Amino acid sequence: MGKISRRASLAIIGAAPLAGALAVRAEEAGDGLSSSREVIRSRYFPNVTLITHEGRTVKFYDDLIKDNIVTINFMYADCGGVCPGITMNLAKVQKALGDRVGRDIFMYSFTLQPEHDTPAVLKAYAEMHGVKPGWSFLTGDPADMELLRRKLGFVDPDPEVDKDKSQHIGNVRYGNEPLQLWAACPGLANPQWIVESIGFVDWPAGRRGGR
Amino acid sequence: MMSAREKERQNAARNRRELIAAGFSRRDFVKMGLVTRAGWLVPMRGLSARSLRSDGEEDGQPTSPPTTPFVEELSMMPIKQPVTSPLTPAPTQAPNHTGGEGRTRSHQAFLTSPPQKYYMVEQKEAFVSISPNLDLQRIWGFDGISPGPTYVARYGEPVLVRNVNKLPPKELNGGFGLPSVSTHLHNNHGPSESDGNPCDFFGPFEKLDDPRRGDFYDQHYPNVLAGIYSTHQATQGDINESLSTLWYHDHRVDFTSQNVYKGLAGFYLLFNQFDTGDELTGFHLPSFPNFDIPLLFADKVIDPTSGQIFFDLFNLDGILGDKFLVNGKIQPRFTVSPRRYRFRLLDTGPSRFYQFHLTDPANLSAVNSFWQIANDGNLLPKPVSVSNVRISVAERMDIIIDFSKFAGKSIYLENRLEQTDGRKPNGVLPAGQGNFVLRFDVTGPAVPDNSVDPALITKFYDLPDNTAQPRVTRTFRFERGNGMWQINGQFMDCTSARFRVKQNTVEKWILQNNSGGWQHPIHIHFEEFQMLKRNGVAPPPVERGRKDVARLQFDEQIELFFRFRDFVGRYPMHCHNLVHEDHAMMLLWEIDDTGDLNTRP
Ligand SMILES: [Cu+2]
Numbered sequence: 184m185g186k187i188s189r190r191a192s193l194a195i196i197g198a199a200p201l202a203g204a205l206a207v208r209a210e211e212a213g214d215g216l217s218s219s220r221e222v223i224r225s226r227y228f229p230n231v232t233l234i235t236h237e238g239r240t241v242k243f244y245d246d247l248i249k250d251n252i253v254t255i256n257f258m259y260a261d262c263g264g265v266c267p268g269i270t271m272n273l274a275k276v277q278k279a280l281g282d283r284v285g286r287d288i289f290m291y292s293f294t295l296q297p298e299h300d301t302p303a304v305l306k307a308y309a310e311m312h313g314v315k316p317g318w319s320f321l322t323g324d325p326a327d328m329e330l331l332r333r334k335l336g337f338v339d340p341d342p343e344v345d346k347d348k349s350q351h352i353g354n355v356r357y358g359n360e361p362l363q364l365w366a367a368c369p370g371l372a373n374p375q376w377i378v379e380s381i382g383f384v385d386w387p388a389g390r391r392g393g394r
Numbered sequence: 395m396m397s398a399r400e401k402e403r404q405n406a407a408r409n410r411r412e413l414i415a416a417g418f419s420r421r422d423f424v425k426m427g428l429v430t431r432a433g434w435l436v437p438m439r440g441l442s443a444r445s446l447r448s449d450g451e452e453d454g455q456p457t458s459p460p461t462t463p464f465v466e467e468l469s470m471m472p473i474k475q476p477v478t479s480p481l482t483p484a485p486t487q488a489p490n491h492t493g494g495e496g497r498t499r500s501h502q503a504f505l506t507s508p509p510q511k512y513y514m515v516e517q518k519e520a521f522v523s524i525s526p527n528l529d530l531q532r533i534w535g536f537d538g539i540s541p542g543p544t545y546v547a548r549y550g551e552p553v554l555v556r557n558v559n560k561l562p563p564k565e566l567n568g569g570f571g572l573p574s575v576s577t578h579l580h581n582n583h584g585p586s587e588s589d590g591n592p593c594d595f596f597g598p599f600e601k602l603d604d605p606r607r608g609d610f611y612d613q614h615y616p617n618v619l620a621g622i623y624s625t626h627q628a629t630q631g632d633i634n635e636s637l638s639t640l641w642y643h644d645h646r647v648d649f650t651s652q653n654v655y656k657g658l659a660g661f662y663l664l665f666n667q668f669d670t671g672d673e674l675t676g677f678h679l680p681s682f683p684n685f686d687i688p689l690l691f692a693d694k695v696i697d698p699t700s701g702q703i704f705f706d707l708f709n710l711d712g713i714l715g716d717k718f719l720v721n722g723k724i725q726p727r728f729t730v731s732p733r734r735y736r737f738r739l740l741d742t743g744p745s746r747f748y749q750f751h752l753t754d755p756a757n758l759s760a761v762n763s764f765w766q767i768a769n770d771g772n773l774l775p776k777p778v779s780v781s782n783v784r785i786s787v788a789e790r791m792d793i794i795i796d797f798s799k800f801a802g803k804s805i806y807l808e809n810r811l812e813q814t815d816g817r818k819p820n821g822v823l824p825a826g827q828g829n830f831v832l833r834f835d836v837t838g839p840a841v842p843d844n845s846v847d848p849a850l851i852t853k854f855y856d857l858p859d860n861t862a863q864p865r866v867t868r869t870f871r872f873e874r875g876n877g878m879w880q881i882n883g884q885f886m887d888c889t890s891a892r893f894r895v896k897q898n899t900v901e902k903w904i905l906q907n908n909s910g911g912w913q914h915p916i917h918i919h920f921e922e923f924q925m926l927k928r929n930g931v932a933p934p935p936v937e938r939g940r941k942d943v944a945r946l947q948f949d950e951q952i953e954l955f956f957r958f959r960d961f962v963g964r965y966p967m968h969c970h971n972l973v974h975e976d977h978a979m980m981l982l983w984e985i986d987d988t989g990d991l992n993t994r995p
Binding site: 220222223264337340341350354362363367368370371372373375376380383384387388 | 572880
């Protein structure tokens with residue numbers, strides 16, 4: 184597959200008015216595919232250190248996102264607004280996805296209240312909602328959690344609204360990291376439809392797993 | 395080796411030198427909004443239009459490298475030509491699954507309006523120039539160009555378009571875009587299965603038994619007047635519902651913003667015995683294609699680190715570009731003759747609202763009026779003299795500009811609407827401080843003008859009756875809660891329709907926006923509406939026609955009149971801010987022979 188884009192880019196270099204600049208670019212970037220994946224990684228996925236509700240220490244990009252199909256949402260254990268409904272929805276999504284969760288699909292819920300949501304608090308929350316393996320609740324250094332929230336776009340453009348945790352963003356991102364496919368749906372959408380949506384970023388036929 | 399940032403700086407310096415060499419003074423640049431006090435060739439206020447995060451950080455949003463405006467001539471899209479030998483496999487009324495078609499339902503009007511012309515269009519990746527200052531851009535285009543080719547259709551001449559998906563496999567999307575597509579013909583009065591419903595996407599899917607799995611999808615466009623099978627059978631439809639400016643674009647659910655941003659959009663023009671495309675006949679509007687010019691607007695950001703078009707994958711509110719493309723080029727120029735031209739303006743977003751004025755930089759206080767003749771696909775009852783047009787995503791505005799009064803000069807199409815938040819426009823900027831998106835050089839040869847002076851046109855069409863009693867009045871509130879865009883508290887779901895309309899009845903729909911924080915261009919597929927009221931009063935003259943996009947502004951309530959005819963099946967209503975529609979601000983409704991009476995679906 185990489186050959187196609189290389190051949191295409193070579194053809195362009197021949198025809199382009201700025202041939203010199205493009206040749207430099209092609210050298211730097213190598214294959215077009217890996218470079219855009221790299222752009223996305225550096226722009227959106229800081230490799231911060233986090234702790235799962237099971238007490239495991241993980242790196243955001245290396246251990247959670249890289250090579251996987253994932254869902255991402257933000258929540259906090261004490262949230263009485265949209266969180267319970269979203270978590271219940273996602274539990275249905277996990278059930279419908281079956282044993283693929285934990286194998287090549289991973290679900291991640293990040294806390295908005297790391298000061299309060301220790302791994303133990305998140306573990307209790309996960310157990311209360313019948314969360315199965317493959318779905319992790321994550322906490323960490325407050326500054327890292329805030330960085331993650333901003334990078335992943337769980338931000339309201341109005342600073343007053345953004346400060347108010349009860350109005351936090353209730354969307355669920357779904358994506359396929361190696362295939363660079365990302366979209367989102369509301370966490371309160373029909374869970375069956377969320378499952379179908381995650382299928383939009385599934386592996387191409389004949390290819391399972393990004394490794 | 396130089397860093398990207400250093401290269402950018404060097405480019406800016408070079409561009410600035412070129413402009414100075416071309417005879418512009420520094421003051422000219424400032425006036426044109428091309429240079430700041432610090433001397434950078436970057437957009438100033440109103441041009442620096444990226445959406446900022448809550449803390450004002452430019453988090454994740456790069457600034458495009460500088461480009462030199464008005465050096466390239468405006469591109470014209472080629473006219474799409476029908477196939478010269480029969481399509482293989484031959485088109486069929488029922489979906490041809492075994493032949494590789496991803497359609498799921500039979501053509502409703504295949505026998506009543508058999509196609510007279512056949513087209514084949516391929517969606518594919520290409521590398522194109524959008525500015526001489528930038529690398530070639532990886533785009534997806536119909537026939538490998540963006541905008542795609544222009545279809546020229548005529549009433550009474552049904553066509554079939556075979557849409558072939560030749561996009562690269564999804565692991566080669568270059569960072570955004572999903573190669574499973576549904577091409578919507580926007581404003582088309584046609585059957586549901588050929589509408590390009592967001593849920594009718596097709597592609598090389600994993601599951602062999604998925605009915606949407608396929609390489610192609612045949613779309614049948616009857617090109618019939620509304621009412622042909624219902625209220626106006628005797629006259630083959632209602633001439634007063636004639637359409638003119640349609641467009642087509644990808645509508646893949648959840649991925650429309652990425653795919654359209656990547657280039658999948660183009661024009662589809664419809665002519666009839668009055669709007670003929672020939673200024674010697676019918677309404678005597680400027681002749682197509684020489685003096686009738688489609689203009690497709692798109693704003694984009696170029697990532698200076700990759701040199702490629704940048705799409706903010708994790709944006710929920712609306713994406714704003716700092717580069718303004720017209721017909722696929724950044725800030726082109728257009729050499730025109732001193733006569734009348736018809737322009738068909740189309741805002742393809744993803745999220746921007748524009749207010750276009752004609753600006754003469756040498757005389758900023760002048761109000762240069764022009765004629766608006768159409769809103770969306772429809773000619774207005776008669777031309778309206780305007781000083782500007784406001785246009786939101788997916789709206790079309792046809793205007794007539796008489797360049798004879800500007801002979802020998804250069805004037806600009808200027809967007810004076812400032813926008814710094816993807817959800818809404820800010821205020822209107824003073825003349826000369828907005829975005830100069832296109833320059834008209836009125837230096838073309840003097841040529842005869844046989845088009846009519848719009849001041850002399852007293853009527854295009856009559857407005858169809860809108861006094862019939864609605865069978866049901868339905869209310870839709872367009873809201874945002876916890877960052878989730880919603881309609882009446884619910885979200886897009888391809889698996890079910892939210893309400894059913896009884897065929898051949900009249901309905902009133904009320905659209906509400908109870909916020910001053912965002913605006914939504916709301917688009918309803920298939921049947922057009924007449925806007926009865928905007929906030930309790932009659933809409934302004936330029937909205938007193940028939941439309942398919944209602945600009946729902948701050949704290950507004952809009953009342954719309956509909957008559958549902960001719961075809962059955964599912965259609966969507968959605969916000970046409972592409973980022974909002976991809977975040978579930980959409981619903982499906984359905985026309986059948988019983989309907990329901992749900993007043994708050
Ligand atoms: Cu909207």
